[in-house]
Amino acid sequence: MSESERTASRTAVLVCQGRAAADGRFAADRFGDPVAVRLLRAAERTAVDEVRAGTPPQGWQARTAYESVRACAEVVVPRTVAIDDALRAGVSGQLVILGAGLDTRAWRLSALAATDVWEVDHPASQQDKRARLAEAAPEATARSVRFVPVDFATDDLGAALDAASHDPALPTTWLWEGVVPYLTRDQIHATLSALTARTAPGSTLVVNYQSPSARAAAGRLLTRLLGNAITAGEPWRSLWTPAQMATLLAEHGLRVTSDTSLLTLAETLGSPTRGRTSLKSGRVAVAEGG
Ligand SMILES: C[S@@+](CC[C@H](N)C(=O)[O-])C[C@H]1O[C@@H](n2cnc3c(N)ncnc32)[C@H](O)[C@@H]1O
Known part of the structure; x- marks a missing residue:
């Protein structure tokens, strides 16, 4: 299957399941995403309910789904809080979400009341999201939401x-x-070249990325070998150290003002840190441009 023919992102569903599982359970005073569960199909809610109840299922396949959602819930809590905080601290009148997946911010963040949102995503993923939104019909909290289908590989x-x-x-x-x-x-x-050509003074980039980690790579390989079809279909293609990310962004006129690991953020929040290796390699950076 070529890039352009591919189906909707399964990792986008997994992170949405993670947010739904963590809602009201992990760092409940700082994290919340009540819209996430509404975007999930009935079958996708099973593992979410099991993680929320803390009751691992019997059977290899169900257990793999459960562990994927549980691990993902740990990762999405610090990353969501860090990004939401950055937006609350000073979102501009235009917010462009690149690779939006099943992001729910335009339907849950009151900080976006005076902001127009553009959700950019691969056409297949975006079509899937729009079908889910049509069924769930959440009310937008953003001033407006526009959908922009783009394949970053070709468009x-x-x-x-x-x-x-x-x-x-x-x-x-x-x-x-x-x-x-x-x-x-x-x-x-x-993507950065297109972005910086449209980055007026006062603009900001909030980027979540993965830094290299031999242990995290080994863990990901193991879950693929154990039959996790979700990560197998969407391989990782680029990892960046914080220094490399700062250099990359500087080449595109963006100056990093903060860059924090998800492990540090999770420890500050008091959210679970069983998967320390993957939390340690995930990062959220904020950069200023224009
Ligand atoms: C793991 S999901 C993250 C979704 C969302 N940002 C979130 O954190 O919940 C990855 C997203 O990247 C998008 N993506 C990956 N490769 C892409 C490409 N070549 N063009 C457009 N979108 C792409 C997928 O469609 C998917 O929505």
């Missing part, structure tokens, strides 16, 4: 945003969560 992001009435002359907050590892270095450079 022109700038042209697509032009066609969707994004204004490059106004400040933009760019959000890039859980997408960088799935892109090649060339795709990342192309």
Whole structure:
């Protein structure tokens, strides 16, 4: 299957399951995503309910699904809180979410009441999300939400945003969560070039990325060998140390102002840290541009 023919992202569903499982359970005073569960199909809620109840199922396949959702819940809590806090601290009138997946911010964050949101994603993933939204019918908390289908491997992001009435002359907050590892270095450079050409003074980029870790790579290989079809279908293509990420962003006119590991964030929140290795290699950086 070529990139353009592929089906909707399964990792986007997994992180949504993680948020649904953690809602009201992990760091409940700081994390919440009541919309996530509404975007899930009945079959996808089974593992979520089991994780919430703390009752691992019998059987290899069900147990693999359970462990994937449980581990994902640990990761999404610190990353969601860090990103939500960054948006609350100063989101601009335009928010572009790159590789939005089943992101729920436009339907749950009151901080977006004066913000227009552009959700950019692979056409197959976006079509799937729009079908889920049509069924769940959550009410938007953002001023507006526009959907922009883009394959970062083949499409022109700038042209697509032009066609969707994004204004490059106004400040933009760019959000890039859980997408960088799935892109090649060339795709990342192309995306950043399109982005910085539309980054007016006062703009910000919030990026979640993975730093290299031999233990995390071994763990991911093991889960693939054990038959985790979710991660097998969407391999990681690029990992960045914090120094490499700062250099990459600087090449595109963006200056990093903070960069924190998910483990540090989770420890501050008091959320679970059983998967210390994967938490340690996940990071959220904020950069200023324009
Ligand atoms: C792990 S999901 C993260 C979704 C969302 N940002 C979140 O954190 O919940 C990865 C997302 O990247 C998108 N993605 C991966 N490769 C892409 C590509 N070549 N073009 C457009 N989107 C892509 C997928 O469609 C999916 O929505």
